[in-house]
Amino acid sequence: MNDIQPYEAADASGLWVFLEQDQGELVGVSLELLGKSRELADRLGTSLTGILLGHQVRDLADQAFAAGADQVLLADHPDLAVYNTEPYTRVVSEALAERKPSIFLLGATPDGRDLAGRLAVRVHTGLTADCTGMDVDPQSGLLKGDVVGFGGGIVATILCPDMRPQMATVRPGIFPAPELAPGRKGAVDEIPVRIREEDKRVKVLERVTAAGLDLTKAPCIVAAGRGIRGELSLIEELARLFGGEIGATRVACDEGWLERERQIGQTGVVTRPKLAICCGISGAIHFTVGIEGAETVVAINTDEEAPIFEAADYCIVDDLFAVLPPLIEQLREAANGGQS
Amino acid sequence: MVSQVAESLLLEDETWERVDKATGGAAAPCFQCGVCTAICPWALVKEETVSIRKMVRQAQLGLPGWSDDLWLCTTCLSCESRCPHEVDITKVILGLRQLAWKERQVPHGLPSLMWDVYRDGNPWARPPSERTAWAKGLDLKDFAPSQDILFYVGCTGSYDPRIQKVARALVGVLGAANVDFGVLGEREPCCGDPARESGNWAYAQKIINDNVALFREIGVGTLVTVSPHCYDMFKNYHTGVGEAFRPLHYSQYLAELVAEEKLKFENELPLTVTFHDPCYLARHNDETEAPRQVLSAIPGLSQVEMPRSGIDTLCCGGGGGRMWQETLPGERFSDLRVQEAAETDADILVTACPHCISCLEDSLAGADTRMRVMDLAEVAAAALGLVPAPPARQPAGATP
Numbered sequence: 001m002n003d004i005q006p007y008e009a010a011d012a013s014g015l016w017v018f019l020e021q022d023q024g025e026l027v028g029v030s031l032e033l034l035g036k037s038r039e040l041a042d043r044l045g046t047s048l049t050g051i052l053l054g055h056q057v058r059d060l061a062d063q064a065f066a067a068g069a070d071q072v073l074l075a076d077h078p079d080l081a082v083y084n085t086e087p088y089t090r091v092v093s094e095a096l097a098e099r100k101p102s103i104f105l106l107g108a109t110p111d112g113r114d115l116a117g118r119l120a121v122r123v124h125t126g127l128t129a130d131c132t133g134m135d136v137d138p139q140s141g142l143l144k145g146d147v148v149g150f151g152g153g154i155v156a157t158i159l160c161p162d163m164r165p166q167m168a169t170v171r172p173g174i175f176p177a178p179e180l181a182p183g184r185k186g187a188v189d190e191i192p193v194r195i196r197e198e199d200k201r202v203k204v205l206e207r208v209t210a211a212g213l214d215l216t217k218a219p220c221i222v223a224a225g226r227g228i229r230g231e232l233s234l235i236e237e238l239a240r241l242f243g244g245e246i247g248a249t250r251v252a253c254d255e256g257w258l259e260r261e262r263q264i265g266q267t268g269v270v271t272r273p274k275l276a277i278c279c280g281i282s283g284a285i286h287f288t289v290g291i292e293g294a295e296t297v298v299a300i301n302t303d304e305e306a307p308i309f310e311a312a313d314y315c316i317v318d319d320l321f322a323v324l325p326p327l328i329e330q331l332r333e334a335a336n337g338g339q340s
Numbered sequence: 341m342v343s344q345v346a347e348s349l350l351l352e353d354e355t356w357e358r359v360d361k362a363t364g365g366a367a368a369p370c371f372q373c374g375v376c377t378a379i380c381p382w383a384l385v386k387e388e389t390v391s392i393r394k395m396v397r398q399a400q401l402g403l404p405g406w407s408d409d410l411w412l413c414t415t416c417l418s419c420e421s422r423c424p425h426e427v428d429i430t431k432v433i434l435g436l437r438q439l440a441w442k443e444r445q446v447p448h449g450l451p452s453l454m455w456d457v458y459r460d461g462n463p464w465a466r467p468p469s470e471r472t473a474w475a476k477g478l479d480l481k482d483f484a485p486s487q488d489i490l491f492y493v494g495c496t497g498s499y500d501p502r503i504q505k506v507a508r509a510l511v512g513v514l515g516a517a518n519v520d521f522g523v524l525g526e527r528e529p530c531c532g533d534p535a536r537e538s539g540n541w542a543y544a545q546k547i548i549n550d551n552v553a554l555f556r557e558i559g560v561g562t563l564v565t566v567s568p569h570c571y572d573m574f575k576n577y578h579t580g581v582g583e584a585f586r587p588l589h590y591s592q593y594l595a596e597l598v599a600e601e602k603l604k605f606e607n608e609l610p611l612t613v614t615f616h617d618p619c620y621l622a623r624h625n626d627e628t629e630a631p632r633q634v635l636s637a638i639p640g641l642s643q644v645e646m647p648r649s650g651i652d653t654l655c656c657g658g659g660g661g662r663m664w665q666e667t668l669p670g671e672r673f674s675d676l677r678v679q680e681a682a683e684t685d686a687d688i689l690v691t692a693c694p695h696c697i698s699c700l701e702d703s704l705a706g707a708d709t710r711m712r713v714m715d716l717a718e719v720a721a722a723a724l725g726l727v728p729a730p731p732a733r734q735p736a737g738a739t740p
Contacts, residue, residue, distance in 0.1 A: 154469070250666075250702075251705070254706075263666075267449060267664065267666040270465075282705075283501070284500075284502065284698070285464055285499065289464055289465050307502065310501055
């Protein structure tokens with residue numbers, strides 16, 4: 001089954017990025033990775049290669065070039081149209097063994113995580129999963145991946161000194177999307193697709209997407225608690241102006257002010273937005289576990305003893321009905337000012 | 341139709357053996373009288389009763405498949421307190437949950453709860469490095485066997501800002517009684533209760549083994565917990581720590597200190613209180629006296645009892661892993677309990693369990709009453725003048 005030969009640092013060169021596509025579109029994290037990798041490849045003095053699997057996806061190579069890739073390895077085949085663990089593993093593991101890149105990065109998406117783990121075992125190398133930061137050492141050529149452990153308590157920097165490629169998955173949204181240079185050119189190199197019958201155990205029959213709300217992906221959450229007393233208009237407007245979503249405490253759901261799917265916390269959703277604005281929320285631990293991962297937390301509450309302030313970066317002790325209207329006014333002005 | 345019924349009653353020996361093993365044969369003595377179903381507190385909040393009898397019958401026959409109600413049980417032990425055949429019904433229910441874990445048929449949220457305990461050593465997904473944050477500025481001693489007690493704070497006392505106050509109040513009370521105590525700090529482990537109560541006995545057992553080894557190594561004698569759930573775990577499931585190992589709930593330890601006249605309340609605390617017995621003290625461990633003895637030692641304090649008190653206490657709804665699952669509005673026992681307590685005209689609803697505090701305060705926030713909820717440790721600290729005494733009556737509408 002496994003006829004892949006492992007390889008070591010002395011034989012390896014080049015930085016690769018897995019170009020994940022979904023229904024013929026490159027996913028955001030692949031572009032983010034290309035942007036960051038361009039910088040890393042320049043510092044290492046090496047080339048940047050994207051590896052792209054799919055069916056009739058050749059056009060996507062131009063986007064990869066515009067985002068910084070020097071070369072795109074293309075595997076174009078009907079069996080690769082939709083992500084499928086075994087065929088993808090076959091094609092990518094063979095390409096790795098043949099071309100021996102030094103670094104191989106993938107997005108920490110469901111598919112990226114699935115593929116990365118298998119590949120690492122197949123080519124017998126290490127995998128730094130779910131990086132939140134990344135750097136290289138130009139002298140040694142080593143990749144340094146930051147991984148958060150123990151619920152955010154520590155950050156470990158992980159190296160893969162001996163075996164190659166040095167693999168890592170990176171969470172979406174960690175690195176900014178690069179500015180695209182539309183005219184930038186590169187070489188497309190088709191790679192062989194040798195999928196075996198035994199790789200085709202899973203067939204995709206139908207694709208169904210559940211419509212609905214995904215608070216875990218919201219960049220900004222305006223969360224409403226008992227203190228909003230059912231008055232949603234300010235909350236809604238604030239969420240709209242920030243391009244975010246409305247979240248709720250258990251009370252706000254119990255009262256029927258907001259849908260249960262918006263409930264944040266222990267028995268709701270655990271979110272990690274860039275900004276969480278907690279309005280009229282006392283901050284019981286059952287709620288705060290759902291916003292611990294937020295980059296910045298702003299809390300507005302009339303009670304200065306409210307435990308929510310322990311979990312907040314910015315604490316506003318005031319009536320939210322007094323605080324929000326001028327804030328909304330300012331945001332509106334900023335939005336209008338930006339347009340004119 | 342007839343053949344279908346006949347088919348559905350086919351019992352498989354293999355399934356029966358699995359169920360019998362997981363439940364330890366606990367269902368066998370049941371003669372299906374149904375008292376358990378009748379007394380289960382879910383009947384107070386649901387239109388349909390939760391058929392405990394059916395679950396026990398399922399275990400007796402070894403029927404496959406899981407009742408939707410399996411995960412509702414708060415392990416309050418109401419059923420067992422009235423069972424004429426002394427069936428260990430909770431063992432049956434937790435055994436069935438154990439099988440559900442093996443078949444990965446558990447409610448949303450419980451697997452991540454187990455991962456939180458595994459990764460962070462607590463069910464609140466907080467980093468182990470923050471386990472001592474509750475004691476900021478207190479300058480506590482590390483545990484040494486020469487001390488009177490090991491003060492075991494527990495996960496909720498360590499991380500939940502509300503229960504941190506209880507832990508700090510207790511530190512004050514222990515100090516007032518000149519107790520020489522130590523803590524384990526960042527080394528303090530989870531007692532394993534979230535795993536045991538949600539039926540993941542295999543994982544609970546691993547935690548217990550680790551804890552027993554730790555307690556042996558460091559020579560733990562008297563161990564005093566904040567939570568009755570931790571106390572129950574240590575007392576009834578941590579065997580082999582050593583002869584000197586004596587787990588106590590803090591209410592029991594405070595009662596001892598009062599009896600030995602080491603803890604004396606000299607100031608009047610003119611309040612009327614009613615005590616809500618936590619299930620894990622009253623029914624699981626037969627302890628209804630100690631908390632009341634502590635309250636009785638406070639001059640000026642008068643106690644009134646709710647209709648459901650002592651061994652007949654009404655569960656707050658937070659046990660059995662329910663603390664980490666959603667309970668719909670209108671189905672929370674604590675709503676009924678707050679109402680029952682308010683009808684006694686008590687100033688304070690006192691309890692002695694972090695889960696009870698959380699549930700009761702949550703219900704209190706939505707109730708129209710002037711009563712407040714306090715932990716016994718907080719009442720004791722207030723009586724000693726360590727924290728401000730609560731006013732006898734909160735003006736209506738003062739708390740948002």
